[in-house]
Amino acid sequence: xxxxxxxxxxxxxxxxxxxxxxxxxxxxxxxxxxxxxxxxxxxxxxxxxxxxxxxxxxxxxxxxxxxxxxxxxxxxxxxxxxxxxxxxxxxxxxxxxxxxxxxxxxxxxxxxxxxxxxxxxxxxxxxxxxxxxxxxxxxxxxxxxxxxxxxxxxxxxxxxxxxxxxxxxxxxxxxxxxxxxx
Numbered sequence: 001x002x003x004x005x006x007x008x009x010x011x012x013x014x015x016x017x018x019x020x021x022x023x024x025x026x027x028x029x030x031x032x033x034x035x036x037x038x039x040x041x042x043x044x045x046x047x048x049x050x051x052x053x054x055x056x057x058x059x060x061x062x063x064x065x066x067x068x069x070x071x072x073x074x075x076x077x078x079x080x081x082x083x084x085x086x087x088x089x090x091x092x093x094x095x096x097x098x099x100x101x102x103x104x105x106x107x108x109x110x111x112x113x114x115x116x117x118x119x120x121x122x123x124x125x126x127x128x129x130x131x132x133x134x135x136x137x138x139x140x141x142x143x144x145x146x147x148x149x150x151x152x153x154x155x156x157x158x159x160x161x162x163x164x165x166x167x168x169x170x171x172x173x174x175x176x177x178x179x180x181x182x
Contacts, residue, residue: 045154051125058134098139104156
C-alpha cells in the first residue's frame with residue numbers, strides 16, 4: 001500500500017512538472033519576431049557588418065577560441081577546417097572550408113552566429129573577420145598579409161565555388177527581383 005501511494009504521488013508530481021515545463025515551450029504565435037535574433041550574410045556580402053581583421057590577429061584569436069576543437073592547424077580529425085582539397089570525388093571525401101565551402105562569406109556568417117562552441121555570438125565583428133582570415137589562410141586561399149573587411153570578403157574566390165549550383169531565383173534578404181527576371 002505504501003509503495004502504491006508513493007507511485008501515485010510520483011506520477012502526479014511528474015505530470016505536474018511536465019505541465020509546468022511545457023508552459024515555456026509554447027510557440028509565440030502572434031508576437032513579432034525579434035529583430036536582432038539572426039543576421040544572415042549572403043554570398044554576395046549583403047549583410048556583412050562593418051569591420052576588419054588580419055590573418056595574424058586571427059591566429060592569436062584562433063589559438064584562444066578554436067584550437068581545442070579544431071586543432072592547431074585546423075586539421076583535428078572529425079572537426080577539420082583545413083585540408084581535403086581534391087578529395088570530394090574520392091571514396092573518403094573530407095569536407096572542409098577549403099575543399100567544400102563555396103563562399104567565404106558563409107564562413108564569416110557561421111563563425112559569427114555559431115562559434116565558439118558553448119559561447120556562441122561572443123566574438124566581435126572584427127574578431128570574426130580575423131578568425132575568418134586565419135581559417136582561409138590555413139586553407140591556402142589567402143596570403144598571410146591579408147586584411148579582410150566588409151568590402152573585400154565577398155571577393156575571395158573559394159576553391160569549390162563552382163561545385164554548387166545556385167538557385168536561379170536566389171535573392172538576398174530584403175531585395176526582390178524585377179518582374180523581367182522572375
